[in-house]
Amino acid sequence: MMKRTFLALAVMLAISPGPGATAEKLMIETFDDRPETRWRFIADTVMGGVSTGEVDFRTENGISYARLTGSVSTENNGGFIQFRTTLGTPPPDGTEGVRLSVRGNSQRYFVHLRTTGTLLPWQYYQAGFEAGAEWAEVRLPLAAFEPSGWLLADTPGAASLTSIGIVAFGRDHEAEIEVREVGFY
Known part of the structure; x- marks a missing residue:
């Protein structure tokens, strides 16, 4: 019980900016401590598509990360695979964007x-980025996220965020992306 309480306190301190802290330091995920309980794989098969894939969680040289792989197919009105988490609370006021640490197969990926x-299930905000062969930081300002339809506001507000997904989307291709950090700035 004491170990669980200590872990909960450590997580709260890691994701909660303290007095005088900024959103710059807000980390929501480093893929340590059972990330499979927080993240789930979703494919276009939920709506009749035929894309296939998986997310698995690994540790290499002391660094934990998520690895999304699969085949994205636009057949049958499909075209995505992703892994997504629900945010327990929205990021703090003053949050300007999403920050990731990624590597991949030099393809274009998206944050939803x-x-x-x-x-509606098909509504989201989307911003793209490239995932090269070496670990790199990606910063996506909230203003860069585009709505999936005309019924949504032009830009998502930080206070209204409920989930974040890493997505292979929109074209036929083989996906391979690894993510070791997800946060806000």
Whole structure:
């Protein structure tokens, strides 16, 4: 019980900015301590698509990360695989964007954000990035996220964020992306 209490306190301190701290230091995930309980794999098969894939969680040289792999197919009105987590609380006021540490197969990938205003399953905000062969930091300002439809606000607000997903999307290709950090700045 004491170990669980200590772990909960450590997690709260890691994701909660203290007095005088900024959103710059807000980390929501480093893929340590059972990330499979927080992240789930989703494919276009939920709507009739035929894309296949998986997310698995690994540790290499003391660094934990998530690895999304699979075949994205636009057949049958499909075209995505992703892994997503629900945010327990939105990021703090002053949050300007999403920060990732990624590597991959030199392809274009996306972050999808859902908000309190994305009520339908196919609604989201999207911003793209490249995932090269070496670990690199990616910063995506909230203003760079585009709505998936005309019923959504032009830009997602930090206070309304409810989930974040890492997505291989929109074209036929083989996906391979690894993510070792997800946070906000």
